[in-house]
Amino acid sequence: MTDITAIILTKNEDVNIERCIKSLNGVADRICVVDSGSTDRTIEIAESLGAEVFYHEPFNHYAAQFNWALDNVDIKTTWVYRIDADEEVTPKLAVEIVAACKEHRDDDVNGFVMKFLIAFMGTFLKHGGMYPFYNLTIFKFGKGRYENRAMGEHIILSEGRILDLENDCLHYDFKGLDAWVNKHNWYATREVADYFSTRTVGQADPNTLYHEARKTSKLRDGFYYRMPKFLRAKLYFWYRYYFKLGFLDGKAGYVHAYLQAYWFRFLVDAKIMEQEIKSKQQNKK
Incomplete structure (x- = not known):
């Protein structure tokens, strides 16, 4: 018994879900798939591999869906592992997770960053600021929840060490580039919602975030968005591709840096401008 519950949020993940669940063998005592309307074989595959499937719609955003899972899948284990369907636990990581969770079950360590x-x-992108990419994914049940952000969400711990x-x-x-483009269009809409909400209701308390989340939040909210719209997308590309050596990842590194800057980041700015224009027009009425 590893005393770990893994939670996977899904919608049409049949190309990924088998690899993900199989990599959790020996890591999680229980695997909970929370689905938001799959029309492919995701549910069939998950159940055939022993996962428990729960349903929750509508999917508003990742943070809300995961917090729903925390409240509704009846977690009995000490630890919760948040893993995406397109992720795979390597054998070395599996051993490390089990050992770390066992060692720190009864002390003040309440989370692990992966x-x-x-x-x-x-x-595999090893440059351009893409590696290592850190995220807090394992935490003690009752000690953490996602902050209420539509994009760029992080798990916030109430107490303890990480x-x-x-x-x-x-x-x-x-899933390929079509899925990437569609997903990042949706991400851009969510990013814009957060952009305006943080300017009216405030930002997450940096003292409750782990180190990588604090850095990301500070760069995004305290520096990046202080630069002029559209110019910052160009600077973002130069930073990722040249300063952070993204060119060392070859053609894939170039395409990724270009799309992140001139598709995703530029699109976010365009949607911000669109919303600002709409607000001005409404104020004139």
Whole structure:
């Protein structure tokens, strides 16, 4: 018994879900799939591999869906592991997770930050600020929840220490560029919602975030959005591709940096401008 419950949020993940669940063998005592309307074989595959499937719609955003899972899947274990369907636990990471959770079950360590190695167009990105990518993914039940953000959400712990794990979790992109573009269009809409909400209701308390989340939140809300619209997308590309050596990842590194800057970041700015124009027009009425 590892005393870990894994939670996977899904919608049409049949190209990913088998790999993800199988990689959790020996890691999680219980695997809970929370689905938001899959029309492919996701549910069939998950159930055939022993996962419990729960349903929750509508899917508003990742944070809300995961917090719903925390409240509704009847967690009995000490630890919760938040894993995406397109992620895979390596054998070395599996051993490390089990050992770390056992060692710190009864002390004040309440969370673990994991390193991710991200694949894009068949290449694992090791430059351009993409590696190591850190995220807090394992925490003690009752000690953490997602902050209420539509994008760029992080798990916030109520108390306790956070430790880093050494081995990588693999993140794949088997759905291809069509899915990437559609997803990032949706991400852009969510990012714009957060952009305006943080200017009216405030930002997450940095003291409750782990180190990587504090850095990301500070760069995004305290620096990036202080630069002029559209110019910041161009500077973002130069930062990722040249300063952070993204060119060392070859053609895949170029495409990724370009799309992140001139598709996603530029699109966010365009949607911000669109919303500002609409607000001005409404104020004139």
